[in-house]
Amino acid sequence: MKSREEKPAPDPELTQMGHEMMPFTKALGMEVVSASPENVMACAHWAAERCTASGVLHGGYLMALADSVGAACAVFCMPQNATTSTLESKTNFFRPVTEGHVTITASPVHVGRSTVVVQTDIVNGDDQLVSRTIQTQAVKAD
Numbered sequence: 001m002k003s004r005e006e007k008p009a010p011d012p013e014l015t016q017m018g019h020e021m022m023p024f025t026k027a028l029g030m031e032v033v034s035a036s037p038e039n040v041m042a043c044a045h046w047a048a049e050r051c052t053a054s055g056v057l058h059g060g061y062l063m064a065l066a067d068s069v070g071a072a073c074a075v076f077c078m079p080q081n082a083t084t085s086t087l088e089s090k091t092n093f094f095r096p097v098t099e100g101h102v103t104i105t106a107s108p109v110h111v112g113r114s115t116v117v118v119q120t121d122i123v124n125g126d127d128q129l130v131s132r133t134i135q136t137q138a139v140k141a142d
Contacts, residue, residue, distance in 0.1 A: 005127055007101040008033040008043050018042075018072060025068050028061070030104075032072075039107040040073040046099050057097040059131075065104050066091060066120040066133035073106035074116040074137035081142045087115065089135040100125035114139050 010031030019026040033041040106120040120133040
């Protein structure tokens with residue numbers, strides 16, 4: 001069996017910027033690791049208050065992480081001063097998370113004038129796929 005991977009090291013400046021731009025990410029306990037137009041990576045820890053029955057991270061919690069990291073990824077692909085909101089999101093769940101941490105990585109699939117489509121994968125500490133989210137973000141030019 002593969003040994004548990006260490007949680008990626010968060011970037012304090014990117015994490016603070018993420019919390020300022022999307023205050024909900026602070027409540028989620030999300031920490032940003034890296035950010036570029038190619039991908040945004042973040043991490044979060046398992047915690048009992050984020051769980052449903054049997055100590056499993058709640059699907060809504062995982063979806064909120066995916067939506068937040070996906071939106072951040074879209075921002076890096078949009079013109080300066082543009083904003084975004086989620087138009088559509090679909091998540092598949094593959095395995096439960098009952099301990100440790102999750103790593104969330106979002107990458108653009110399509111970058112257009114009016115929408116950005118992002119794929120966000122969440123993996124557990126063993127680097128096993130927990131969920132995959134495909135979302136469409138609106139590009140709102142100011």
